[in-house]
Amino acid sequence: MNDFVEFFSFSDTNIRYVTLGSVLLASSSAVVGCFTLLRKRALVGDAVAHAVLPGVCLAFILSGTKNPFILLLGAFVTGWLSLVAIDFITARSRIKEDTAIGLVLSVFFGVGILLLTAIQHSGNAAQSGLDKFLFGKAASLVGEDLIAFAIVAVLLLVTTIIFYKELTLLCFDQAYAKTIGFPVRLLELLLTTLTVFAVVVGIQAVGVVLMAAMLITPAAAARFWTDKLSLMLVLAALIGAFSGVAGAFVSYTAPAMPTGPWIVLIVSMIAILSFAFAPKKGWVSRLLRQRRNKTQILEENLLKLMYQLGEQKPNYDAPRQLHELLERRAIPQKEAKAGLKRLQNQGYVEKLPSGWKLSSQGQRRGERVVRLHRLWELYLTQYLHLASDHVHEDAETIEHIITPELEQKLIEELDFPVMDPHSARIP
Amino acid sequence: MILQVDNPVVEVHDLTVSYDRKPVLWGIDLTLPAGALVGVIGPNGAGKSTMIKAMMDLLPVGSGYVRIFDKPIDEVRNRISYVPQRESVDWDFPASVFDVVLMGSYGKLGLFKRPRKADKDAAMEALNKVGMQAFADRQISQLSGGQQQRVFLARALAQDADIYFMDEPFAGVDIATETAIIELLRTMREQGKTVIVVHHDLQSANEYFDWVVLLNMRLVASGPTEHILTQELLEQTYGGKLTVLTKVGELLRKQEFPSREAK
Amino acid sequence: MAMVGDAISHAVLPGIVIAFLLTGSRDSVPMLIGAGLLGVLTTFLIEFFHRYARVQADASIGVTFTWLFAIGIILISVFAGQVDLDQDCVLYGEIAYVPLDLWITEGGLSLGPGTVWTLAFVTILILLFITFGYKELFLTAFDPGFAAAIGISTTAWYYSLMTAVSLTTVASFESVGAILVVALLVAPPATAYLLTDKFKNMLLLSVLAGIIASVAGYYLAVWIDGSIAGAIATVTGIEFTLAFLFSPSRGILLKRKQLQPVQH
Numbered sequence: 001m002n003d004f005v006e007f008f009s010f011s012d013t014n015i016r017y018v019t020l021g022s023v024l025l026a027s028s029s030a031v032v033g034c035f036t037l038l039r040k041r042a043l044v045g046d047a048v049a050h051a052v053l054p055g056v057c058l059a060f061i062l063s064g065t066k067n068p069f070i071l072l073l074g075a076f077v078t079g080w081l082s083l084v085a086i087d088f089i090t091a092r093s094r095i096k097e098d099t100a101i102g103l104v105l106s107v108f109f110g111v112g113i114l115l116l117t118a119i120q121h122s123g124n125a126a127q128s129g130l131d132k133f134l135f136g137k138a139a140s141l142v143g144e145d146l147i148a149f150a151i152v153a154v155l156l157l158v159t160t161i162i163f164y165k166e167l168t169l170l171c172f173d174q175a176y177a178k179t180i181g182f183p184v185r186l187l188e189l190l191l192t193t194l195t196v197f198a199v200v201v202g203i204q205a206v207g208v209v210l211m212a213a214m215l216i217t218p219a220a221a222a223r224f225w226t227d228k229l230s231l232m233l234v235l236a237a238l239i240g241a242f243s244g245v246a247g248a249f250v251s252y253t254a255p256a257m258p259t260g261p262w263i264v265l266i267v268s269m270i271a272i273l274s275f276a277f278a279p280k281k282g283w284v285s286r287l288l289r290q291r292r293n294k295t296q297i298l299e300e301n302l303l304k305l306m307y308q309l310g311e312q313k314p315n316y317d318a319p320r321q322l323h324e325l326l327e328r329r330a331i332p333q334k335e336a337k338a339g340l341k342r343l344q345n346q347g348y349v350e351k352l353p354s355g356w357k358l359s360s361q362g363q364r365r366g367e368r369v370v371r372l373h374r375l376w377e378l379y380l381t382q383y384l385h386l387a388s389d390h391v392h393e394d395a396e397t398i399e400h401i402i403t404p405e406l407e408q409k410l411i412e413e414l415d416f417p418v419m420d421p422h423s424a425r426i427p
Numbered sequence: 428m429i430l431q432v433d434n435p436v437v438e439v440h441d442l443t444v445s446y447d448r449k450p451v452l453w454g455i456d457l458t459l460p461a462g463a464l465v466g467v468i469g470p471n472g473a474g475k476s477t478m479i480k481a482m483m484d485l486l487p488v489g490s491g492y493v494r495i496f497d498k499p500i501d502e503v504r505n506r507i508s509y510v511p512q513r514e515s516v517d518w519d520f521p522a523s524v525f526d527v528v529l530m531g532s533y534g535k536l537g538l539f540k541r542p543r544k545a546d547k548d549a550a551m552e553a554l555n556k557v558g559m560q561a562f563a564d565r566q567i568s569q570l571s572g573g574q575q576q577r578v579f580l581a582r583a584l585a586q587d588a589d590i591y592f593m594d595e596p597f598a599g600v601d602i603a604t605e606t607a608i609i610e611l612l613r614t615m616r617e618q619g620k621t622v623i624v625v626h627h628d629l630q631s632a633n634e635y636f637d638w639v640v641l642l643n644m645r646l647v648a649s650g651p652t653e654h655i656l657t658q659e660l661l662e663q664t665y666g667g668k669l670t671v672l673t674k675v676g677e678l679l680r681k682q683e684f685p686s687r688e689a690k
Numbered sequence: 691m692a693m694v695g696d697a698i699s700h701a702v703l704p705g706i707v708i709a710f711l712l713t714g715s716r717d718s719v720p721m722l723i724g725a726g727l728l729g730v731l732t733t734f735l736i737e738f739f740h741r742y743a744r745v746q747a748d749a750s751i752g753v754t755f756t757w758l759f760a761i762g763i764i765l766i767s768v769f770a771g772q773v774d775l776d777q778d779c780v781l782y783g784e785i786a787y788v789p790l791d792l793w794i795t796e797g798g799l800s801l802g803p804g805t806v807w808t809l810a811f812v813t814i815l816i817l818l819f820i821t822f823g824y825k826e827l828f829l830t831a832f833d834p835g836f837a838a839a840i841g842i843s844t845t846a847w848y849y850s851l852m853t854a855v856s857l858t859t860v861a862s863f864e865s866v867g868a869i870l871v872v873a874l875l876v877a878p879p880a881t882a883y884l885l886t887d888k889f890k891n892m893l894l895l896s897v898l899a900g901i902i903a904s905v906a907g908y909y910l911a912v913w914i915d916g917s918i919a920g921a922i923a924t925v926t927g928i929e930f931t932l933a934f935l936f937s938p939s940r941g942i943l944l945k946r947k948q949l950q951p952v953q954h
Contacts, residue, residue, distance in 0.1 A: 042748040043693055093934060094519045094568075095880055098693045103880050103930060105696065106873035110923020113870070118916035209700070210763075213756030220749040258767050261760040268757035275743035283743045289683045383669055384645040385429060386454050390441050393490065394454055397685065401678050410671055483839045504841035511835040520832050521889045530829050534840030539822045566887035586840070 003253045015252060021146050021204070022244030024153035026214060026263065029202040030240030031160050031233050032194045033215035034222065038171040038229075039191070042216045043098070044083065047105040048199045049211030051082030053112025057119060068148040072200055079196040082108050109208070149201045156197055159190075160233070167191060168229055206260030213264040214240065221271035224278035243267035297400050298331070298339045300369045303348060304399075305329055306358050307366030311427075316363050319355035367427045373399040374420035374427075375410050381421045382414065388421035428660065430650035432460045434497075436590055436621045437482060442491035444474070444481045449680035450489065451477050453645045453672065459638065464616045465623045466636035466652075470665050473643040475625045476512065479592045482623075483509060489685075495590060505534055508588035510579045512595050518567055524578050525563040528554055531585030546585075553584035558607060573604030580608060590621045597626060609635055632656065644672060693748070694733065697755035698852065699859045699871045701732040703762030706860060711769060722812070722860055729856020730849060732758060812861035819854055820893075827851065828889060866919035874900060877926035884933040899929050 036045055052075040059074025060066065082104050089100040160167065169177045170187045178184045195215070202214045222235035247263030276283050305325045310316035326336060340356055343349045348362035358366060376398045380391040402410070411417075420426055435458035442455040452474040459465055467475045480486045482493050484500045496503050508531070531553065532546035542550075554560045557577040562570070567578065576596055583591055597605050612622050612635075626632055632639060632652070639655040641647040641664040648660045678684070702725035709724025732754055739750040820827065826847050830837045834844045855875070862871045882895035907922030914921075 037746070037749055040746065040748060042746070042752050046696075046752060089934065093884060095883065099876060099880055102693055102696050102872055102876040103927075106870060107877060107923055107927030107930070110870055110873050110920045110927065113920030114911070114914070114916040114924050115920075116917075117920060118914045121915045210756050210760055212752050213760070216749050216752035217756065220745055220753055223746075223749075256767060258763060261763040261767075264756055264760035265764060268753060268760065271753055272757070275739060275745060281744070286683055290685070293682065293684055379671065380454065383672070384453055385647065386645070387456060390454055390456060393441070394443070397679075398675060401682060401684055402675065403678070406671060406674055406678075409674075413671060480835075485835065485838050501841070504839075507839060509836055509839035511833065511839075515835055516833045521883065521887050521892045522828070522832060523888060526828070526889065527832070530833070530836065533825050533829055533837075533842065536825070538826070541825065568887055582836075592839070 004249075015248075017146050018248045018252070019245055021149060022248045022259070022263065023241040024150055024244075025202050025204060026218075026240035026244035026267075027237035028153040028156040028240075029198040029211075029214040030218035030222075030236040032156060032191075032198040033217075033219040034229070034233050034236050035160075035167050035171055035191055036195055036215060037219040037223070042220075043101050043212070044086065045195055045199060045215035046212035047082050047086060047101045047108075048079045048196055049203060049208050049215075050105045050112070051108035052079045052200055052203055053208055054078050054108055054115055055112075057112055057115035060119065061115065072148065072152070075200045075203070076196055078108065079199055080192070083192050083196065112208075149204055152197055152201045156194060156201075159194060163187070163190060164230075206263055210260050210264045213267060217264070217267045217271045218243070221267070221274040224274040224281045239267060239270055243270065293400075295339070295342070297397075298335060299343055299348075300365070300400055301329065301331070302336065302339050302343060303358070303362055303366035304369040304373070306349070306356070307363065307370055310358065310363070310366075311370075316358060319352045319357040321355045324355075369399050371427050372402050372407060374424060375407070375414065375417070376402070377420050377422070378414055378417055378426070379410060391421065428648050428650055428654060429456070429646060430654075431456075431458045434461070435459055436461045436496060437623070438494045438497070439478075439482065440491050440493075442478075442481060442493065443489040444477050444486060445489045445679070446477075447680055448683065448685075449676045451644065451676075452481070452642075455491070455646045457640065457646055457649055459621065459623065459640075459649075461621055462616060462619045463621055463638040464612055464636050465621070465638045465640060466626045466632050467623060467640045467642060468626055468629065468632055468664070469642035469647075471627075473664075475627075475642055476594050478642060479594060479623060479625060483507060483592060506589040508583040508586045508591045510583050510591065510593040510596055513572065513575055513579065513598065515594075518570070518575060520567065522567050523563070524554070524559065524565050524567060524570070525550060527567060527578050528563075528581045528585050531582040531587075534586065549587065550581075550585045553581040556584055556611060557581045571601075573600040576600050576604060576608070580611065584611075588620075591615070591623065593622065593624045595625050595627065597628065597631075605631075629656070629661070644669065693751055694736065694852065695855050695859075695875045696872045697736065697751045698729045698732050698855050699875070700755040701758035701762075702728045702856055702860050702863070703759055704728060704765060705731075706863065707762055707765040707769075711765075722808070722857060725860030725863070726853055726856045728758070729859065730853055732856075733849060733852040809861050809865070812857055816854055816858060819850070823847070823850065866922065870919040870923045873923035873926050874903075877923075877930050878903065881926070881930045881933045884930075884937045885939075887939075899926070903929060 033042075033045065036042055055074035055076065055078030056071050057074075058078070059071050062074075063070045085104050086097070086100045089095050089103070090097045095103070166177075166182060166187050167190075169182060170184065170191065174184060177187070198215065199211055202211050206214055218236040218239040219232070221239050222232045225235055226232050243263045243266040246266045247259050250262045251257050251259040274282065277285065279285050302325065305328055306320055307316065308328070309320055309324060310318065322333070322336060322340070325331070326333065331339075340349060340351075343362065344351055344356075348359055348365060350357045350359055373395045376395040377388070377391040380386045380394060381388050386394075417426055437457070437459040439455050439457040442452060442457075443450050444452040451472075455478065467478065469475050477486065481488050482495070482500075484493065493500060496506065500507070528550040529542050529546065531550065532542050536542065536546070551560065551563065554563055557580050559574065559577050559581060562574065562578075567575065570578065580593075580596065583593075596608055600608070612624070615622055616637075624636070626635070633656055636652050638650070639652045640649045641655060641660055643664045647664045648655045705724035705726075705728030706721050709720040712724075713720045735754045736750050739745040739754065740747050745753065826837075826842055829842060830844045830847045837847075838844055858875070859871045862874065866874065878896040878899035879892065881899045882892045885895055886892050903922050903925040907925045908918055910925060911918040911921035
């Protein structure tokens, strides 16, 4: 708890730096990641992340310093080169894109490792710390690095905002963008450049290997919460920023812990929880909706049964025993009872000592289900030429889903019918 | 008009197939006679390929069942052959024409067994039948569209099945290939094989097939060609969309509804 | 599918670490099992996220492997005292130390480096797999629809292949590290693919390319005093570039006139 207060009071300059750094890095890459994700090129970021390593090493070998701007420049050059290589290989040979990505990724990285180890073995005292690029060093960001990364991060965010409209169209419909005269090639170049920049800065936080997560994961998580791009960008940035802070906090309380993997672990957990629990799109909410559908089907079936029993006499107000219903249709007794209870609470049926009775609302709803069932059966026989003994099962489902507008349309198309294919009256 | 036959080779009962819960085929009831050359015809997006794939149990079906030779499909797999759409595979794949045709024998060979001399002879003979014997060692990436289609056909022939499902074998092939293929299909029919062909060209359908199935999200008609290819039935097939049907399908998808109530 | 291989090669890390923690030794068999399980789990998770949660395919790969890899690294840090693995080893292996890790039997007989035995074992396993499954692997890779129609299970063969990838990965892990395994998985076949149109030749050529890369990589590493694994990956890249530029039939510089399809 003490740690918590101490950390979030941000009284320590170091904490301020680290937190600010992590937040900027994580959120800027998340925003750019949204666009690469929507262009279905999420894994390209992974390739760029790996390809940055040889650039950093080369820059160090050539300049002999660890000046962040020079290292970033080197990283930028090879990162960019890797994207060009992927596009070129895909366009000019029969190698498919994913193979090209895997190839460029591993070969560039191999070159990087070769150079890095060569530098380490050379005994150059200034080299220590270069390997931090592999796993990130969010926890040891110093003022000088921070300024450099902050500038780039802010630049990224601003560029994205300025070119928001153009980038959106590029991701959504490239061909259309071209026909209305957008400079598609230039925009692609812009997005490529932004990706490389995002990777180059993000690597400072999480390192080469896990950088892909900073681009892909927040965007994939955000995608589950909204269908609006602007909101998705904001959400992705927030998710990224939160993971950044959380990662910094973990490495503050347990200094032996690597910050990068923790940031990635946290952002991944958010993403997986989103996949599962996001409203509407999440896996669980879809399962819940399917369950709700099931209860709705059960309840409407009960109302329908009671209505059909009433039709025979006709006497819709007579109380019915449970077994009368179950004789007409095999519903597990427990489920049927629970369903009737719920219908009673909702005011569709009333419980009398002599059995269950439809309320007037219940009668109306039961009637509607029966009507839809018979309408759909009629529709299937008339328009789909299905045999009348085959239409019942299909109608069993469709009767629960037809909206009032569709009902109206159905009645019109069938020209206000009176009888269903089994010569039962359509109520 | 939907004509059902006795002792069918293929029996489709109340088949509903959905993609992502949205039904693309509704309640198909279909029987096909043995030894017929059957054309499956309908507009784009009518579910023609979907239907033959569902017949071979390559897609999950929402309801209904399919029986072939009066048996569940898995019991008669070695009597079935399939010619997929040409575009469904990567023709840059490093394989020779002969390699592909030899695949026809894989199903019968079973696990771990290698093709024997007899299988190789059968493959060569099949290549002969489609007039491609000279190309046996050619790489498939060097073939023209028509030649690719012939190779696929040869593979099916090498399998020596009793029923053949073909997905658009005439799409994008030259006239010579088209004639050669139809000749071959006729010979197969003479030998008592049943051939089911997804086809999109109404003009040639009349001449090619002796049984026609008209399809557009539902079965419109099925029967001998001369009774089926009528103005009225074609209008029903190609005429306007069934808006209510489409809308209900959309609703099923959006609401995550099952296409049939749980059993 | 190349990126699924990439994902597996990263994601087996927690399997290796957990196997290590459970057995407390760097014994190869538990590690192979741990990594094999994780490899299959990765493939399954990617499918699961994609199909049931409807995450777009490439994002599903990206999320899965980074997540598992991060867990692996964190496990290593948490149990830093007990695990004889470090982050660098994970990334680029330590093939140079292989000869030092001798397998000594209880009788005191030295059988040479243990890693070599593991690698030999896995190599034989993979060769057997390819020999016996050749026909099915070939067919399911080329035309899954036809394979399914004639009753060959595409799913079963897909998961078998991915298990083979996991085994290869983990066997090479100690020697060349996670990412460079990918270089060896992807680059030699891609090189061979540009050089030949025959599947069998492609298999042979990619083996050849792999061997050349290993030998040349070793000398390159000695020459500039760097990581052997890095050097091997570099050479595979050079091989690919040469094939890409100069392949007699497919190279972009020497491309002969394509054989024209003969019209009928």
